Amino acid sequence: MDLLQRKKIILKKRGIAFAIDYFLIMIIHKSIMLSFSAFLTNFLFHLPDKIIQEALNNVQDTSLLISFIVFWGYFITSYYLGNGQTPGKVFLGLRIYGVNQYPTLKESTLRTLGYFCCFITLSVLFVIPYFNKSKKGIPDWMSGTFVEYEDFVPAIDSNVIPFVQPELFPLESEDKKSA
Numbered sequence: 001m002d003l004l005q006r007k008k009i010i011l012k013k014r015g016i017a018f019a020i021d022y023f024l025i026m027i028i029h030k031s032i033m034l035s036f037s038a039f040l041t042n043f044l045f046h047l048p049d050k051i052i053q054e055a056l057n058n059v060q061d062t063s064l065l066i067s068f069i070v071f072w073g074y075f076i077t078s079y080y081l082g083n084g085q086t087p088g089k090v091f092l093g094l095r096i097y098g099v100n101q102y103p104t105l106k107e108s109t110l111r112t113l114g115y116f117c118c119f120i121t122l123s124v125l126f127v128i129p130y131f132n133k134s135k136k137g138i139p140d141w142m143s144g145t146f147v148e149y150e151d152f153v154p155a156i157d158s159n160v161i162p163f164v165q166p167e168l169f170p171l172e173s174e175d176k177k178s179a
Contacts, residue, residue: 007135013092014129014147020088021074029070033063071119072112079108085150093150098143107143114139
């Protein structure tokens, strides 16, 4: 399979992974909203109905704020704590790679900002990867990350010295070599 074909397959999987992640975000958001509404009605039942109804209306008013918090929290924590994988990417065998293999907190935050920018433009900017050769989108460019298969091994930068396990007893190994 050539590189362009591989990038097209990954791009399709990225779209599906984002749809799965967004579906999970909606479930989390709705669960928070329903849990808080149930808390108000079941545990504060001794309050007058007017106060409970006003509190329920205020919960609906904060829905956008809760969506914002869930969106940002979901992607930042998934990328940073999940070593570059959200549940959608795990399901499809994809991973985000940063400068040092797994994305840093900064890269995770910038990638989420890229998603947010695409999202607030009514998802118009999500189509950018379909029209460029590198198949990179706004989140990739903003964060300096890229998406690959989970088993992908990034090339080692020539400026980075690979980690070498030091010998615990170097004199002992020299004695064995001379014997």
